[in-house]
Amino acid sequence: xxxxAAFGRDECNEMSINMAxxxxxxxxxxEIICPAYAENPKFRMSIQPSRSFVQIVCNLTDTSDYxxxxxxxxxxxxxxxxxxxxLPGYTPIAGILENLGMPTPQMLIFESDNLGxxxxxxxxxxxxxxxxxxxxxxxxxxxxxxxxxDLRNLSALELRANIAEMPAHLFDNLENLESIxxxxxxxxxxxxxxxxxxxxxxxxxxxxxxxxxxTKYDFEGATSVLDIDLHANGIEVLxxxxxxxxxxxxxxxxSANLFRSLPEGLFEHxxxxxxxxxxxxxxxxxxxxxxxxxxxxxxxVLFLKTDLESLPGDLLEGxxxxxxxxxxxxxxxxxxxxxxxYQSNLLSLDxxxxxxxxxxxxxxxxxxxxxxxxxxxxxxxxxxxxxFSRLISLETLIMRNNxxxxxxxSAFTATTWLxxxxxxxxxxxxQQSLLTNHVNDPNSPFSSLLNLETLNLSHNSIMVIxxxxxxxxxxxxxxxxxxNNISSLNFEDIQFISRxxxxxxxxxxxxRSIHLEKDLPGYSTDSSIVNIDLNDNPLDCDCTMxxxxxxxxxxxxxxxxxxxxxxxxxxxCSKPSALEGTSVKRIMAEKLLCPFDSPETxxxxxxCPQGCSCWVRTFDKALLVNCNNGNMTRVPRLPKRPQNLVxxxxxxxxxxxxxxxxxxxxxxxxxxxxxxxxGNNLTEITTNQLPSRLDLLDLRRNHLQLLxxxxxxxxNHTMLRGSMKLSGxxxxxxxxxxxxxxxxxxxxxxxxxxxxMMCMNAEHPTRMVExxxxxxxxxxxxx
Amino acid sequence: xxxTEPDDTIYLCRVTxxxxxxxxxxxxxxxxxLIVNTDEFKQAIQIEECEIPNGPCEFTDSFPNGYKSYxxxxxxxxxxxxxxxxxxxxxxxxxxxxxxxxxxxxxxxx
Numbered sequence: 001x002x003x004x005a006a007f008g009r010d011e012c013n014e015m016s017i018n019m020a021x022x023x024x025x026x027x028x029x030x031e032i033i034c035p036a037y038a039e040n041p042k043f044r045m046s047i048q049p050s051r052s053f054v055q056i057v058c059n060l061t062d063t064s065d066y067x068x069x070x071x072x073x074x075x076x077x078x079x080x081x082x083x084x085x086x087l088p089g090y091t092p093i094a095g096i097l098e099n100l101g102m103p104t105p106q107m108l109i110f111e112s113d114n115l116g117x118x119x120x121x122x123x124x125x126x127x128x129x130x131x132x133x134x135x136x137x138x139x140x141x142x143x144x145x146x147x148x149x150d151l152r153n154l155s156a157l158e159l160r161a162n163i164a165e166m167p168a169h170l171f172d173n174l175e176n177l178e179s180i181x182x183x184x185x186x187x188x189x190x191x192x193x194x195x196x197x198x199x200x201x202x203x204x205x206x207x208x209x210x211x212x213x214x215t216k217y218d219f220e221g222a223t224s225v226l227d228i229d230l231h232a233n234g235i236e237v238l239x240x241x242x243x244x245x246x247x248x249x250x251x252x253x254x255s256a257n258l259f260r261s262l263p264e265g266l267f268e269h270x271x272x273x274x275x276x277x278x279x280x281x282x283x284x285x286x287x288x289x290x291x292x293x294x295x296x297x298x299x300x301v302l303f304l305k306t307d308l309e310s311l312p313g314d315l316l317e318g319x320x321x322x323x324x325x326x327x328x329x330x331x332x333x334x335x336x337x338x339x340x341x342y343q344s345n346l347l348s349l350d351x352x353x354x355x356x357x358x359x360x361x362x363x364x365x366x367x368x369x370x371x372x373x374x375x376x377x378x379x380x381x382x383x384x385x386x387x388f389s390r391l392i393s394l395e396t397l398i399m400r401n402n403x404x405x406x407x408x409x410s411a412f413t414a415t416t417w418l419x420x421x422x423x424x425x426x427x428x429x430x431q432q433s434l435l436t437n438h439v440n441d442p443n444s445p446f447s448s449l450l451n452l453e454t455l456n457l458s459h460n461s462i463m464v465i466x467x468x469x470x471x472x473x474x475x476x477x478x479x480x481x482x483x484n485n486i487s488s489l490n491f492e493d494i495q496f497i498s499r500x501x502x503x504x505x506x507x508x509x510x511x512r513s514i515h516l517e518k519d520l521p522g523y524s525t526d527s528s529i530v531n532i533d534l535n536d537n538p539l540d541c542d543c544t545m546x547x548x549x550x551x552x553x554x555x556x557x558x559x560x561x562x563x564x565x566x567x568x569x570x571x572x573c574s575k576p577s578a579l580e581g582t583s584v585k586r587i588m589a590e591k592l593l594c595p596f597d598s599p600e601t602x603x604x605x606x607x608c609p610q611g612c613s614c615w616v617r618t619f620d621k622a623l624l625v626n627c628n629n630g631n632m633t634r635v636p637r638l639p640k641r642p643q644n645l646v647x648x649x650x651x652x653x654x655x656x657x658x659x660x661x662x663x664x665x666x667x668x669x670x671x672x673x674x675x676x677x678x679g680n681n682l683t684e685i686t687t688n689q690l691p692s693r694l695d696l697l698d699l700r701r702n703h704l705q706l707l708x709x710x711x712x713x714x715x716n717h718t719m720l721r722g723s724m725k726l727s728g729x730x731x732x733x734x735x736x737x738x739x740x741x742x743x744x745x746x747x748x749x750x751x752x753x754x755x756x757m758m759c760m761n762a763e764h765p766t767r768m769v770e771x772x773x774x775x776x777x778x779x780x781x782x783x
Numbered sequence: 784x785x786x787t788e789p790d791d792t793i794y795l796c797r798v799t800x801x802x803x804x805x806x807x808x809x810x811x812x813x814x815x816x817l818i819v820n821t822d823e824f825k826q827a828i829q830i831e832e833c834e835i836p837n838g839p840c841e842f843t844d845s846f847p848n849g850y851k852s853y854x855x856x857x858x859x860x861x862x863x864x865x866x867x868x869x870x871x872x873x874x875x876x877x878x879x880x881x882x883x884x885x886x887x888x889x890x891x892x893x
Binding site: 024026031033037044046057183184207208231232253255256279280282305329 | 800804829841844845846847848
């Protein structure tokens, strides 16, 4: 039986031993090369038993080369493909196939630009069983009228060989032919009367010929034909009755021709038409005749792309079966209100890439089955409340790349089954609803779309994440808000309750601040994890970002964080200048500062002393007063520490302070917890000059000679590990300094720079650590 | 892909499939190297080349205006045992650029 190959692995191995040809199994195929290991083999055969298919690729100089074919019995095969082979002289192709043990294939494919001679009837002798023949060549080929006389069983014929003239008698015996593929020849006309000889012909492909002057008589007798393809024939004009003799036509392709107009009534006799394709017309066909596709009850699919500028309102009248219409890439500026009045079964409508500026409100009134509507790349500016009000089945709406600005608040109330909404690249800001209903209605015009899975609003001017996107759309999977104008986020903005692995894209907005809560104990949601991409925003990295930064860095894990995943790989600070360009993942939390006085505070009410700058640091709830390098002789009047802060840091490095104030004189000063007065002119410090809650003290580079015992006692009680810096002072190490020395010895872990403290009263300055109490105060001089 | 699909599948580009035993090849680093291929140690590769590289595709008469179609050669990277032109004669694997298939692509011409 056909399809059962005699050739297998054993035969393949045997052939390689014999050495004339080389055979190798390749996956489920066998590849034979003759002669074996030749650089340019004469034959390369691929035997594919599982597909009942043999391919023979030739590289012949002479028909005598056929003697080098392998001596094998391949067994019956359904399909034989010969590529680049010479016609075998005056012997039939069947002779070659018989020598290979596969005499009766059902399909023969002979493709060669190197035929060596004219093709004749002899070549197809003894192929009586052949059902399908494909004969192609790029060389202009003469076809003799008797070529196919022996192929009475042929059902599919494909001839593509730059044929200029198809002889009428070629078809005399082809009464079983069902399919003709004559695409890509040079036919100027069809031989008259051929179709009455082929009562079973269904498929007629005549594309890429030069059939400029077709009339109905060319198709006389073609009543059985179901589809005809006439694309790319350079046709400028068709007679209105050209398809008169093909009443059973279901599909017509008239694409890539040169129509400037089409006749009225062109398909009048083709009441079984199901699909018409007229696309990529090579001339300007700016409109279609009245009722061209009217009253075609079986019509389902229409492809029209011909530079159309307008359509008649009755184009589709009465054709109620239409399911798919593509009018993409025309030049339509609007559509007649009644165009789709009869299309109650329309499922898909593509109007993308036109110049639509406006659609009549009632245009979709009768299309309640419409599922896919593509209006991409037009000039539409708004969506009215009526336009989609009957599209109760709509699932996908594409309106990207328009000029949409105004979307009526009830534009989508009927389309409750909408799943995918693409509105990117428009001018949508939704401000209109914000102004009218801001207080009462935090929802967007999409709030009735509870089945929405995709909402793409990127490249618009949205400023707010609307309530309905967060709380109502439980099936949302993609919310693209990239390239909009959102300027800040707080925890409420990201509380999406979608259960559909929501991805929110907030990249390329204007987000300056992200305020998260420290924690929300007990916060829980049954949403799935929400993925939020925050990259490429101009963050102002101030103290308000503390919890967000700490969360991103993984330092802070509030209980709500398990419901969110933030993408921040490319999120960097754009402000303040000290942090510009720093990745959020690398910011140390103590660098996050806010100015203590707001920039708007007027001069009189500023609490920060003149010449100083004051900051709030949320990381440790500290107020920072920075008066460094101010040429100040005394500590200015300091602001009181606000109650929500617990620390106060005073920086007065490199001034000219002569002494420190007492807390009574300067109530703000008495609250300082961290005092930095290195590089001043202090000569003496008393206990009442040190704030009572001090835990850090930097006294380097002053003029101190001694610290008295009371003060040392105070420091002993208040200072922490490593919290004191005392070097750079001219310590006077005599008997009075005995207490100080003992203090440094007992508290080596509190004084960071203990090793650098110098005694300056001796002839040679000496490190204090090198001295003992006996050295500075010998017993005989003891007090 | 080896060979041609039978019957109803027609490709837009004609190809020449071959099995080759290359002795020299262009590595992915753009250098020519000797590939080990002797009577004892054979490295066969199946390749597929465009019959006419950059030639027009077939069956493309109704693409939109302003597009040109042509057949483009594609490549894959494959590891083959090879010997460096310089240095010790130790066979070692190296990746070579191998013609894998021929695809019809569209190019906008205006």
